[in-house]
Amino acid sequence: MQSDFFRDVYEVVRLIPEGRVSSYGAIARYLGSAKSARTVGYAMNASHGLLPPVPAHRVVNRIGLLSGKHHFGEPNQMQNLLESEGIEIEIDQIKNFEKHFWDPNQELNL
DNA sequence: AAGGTGACAGTTT
């Protein structure tokens, strides 16, 4: 059973459209806790195997770096999934990150 | 109950 905070994080992450990515900080801000970006990542760590699935591969750090790729089953899993959605990646970093960036505050709350 | 950890972010050197 997850805390409300975790559940909220998962809910937002599931709202990320395909071919789009978001950042931990953006999600944290959307939840009202701008400083809890690290906790968002922690929530992602626990998002494995829960239902419905959480597209954790669409969540990266603020510079578009696949910081959490190592936490997937296979390190290349995250990159593979993102490329599958049309996102180009170079050396664990998303190309045109700003173009693919999806900010919940901007898309949902606006 | 207290201390340590971390898939981050912002600030300072």
Added chain:
DNA sequence: TAAACTGCCACCT
């Protein structure tokens, strides 16, 4: 300009 440090919140042992 790049690298390093500190702050931060929520979770875990």
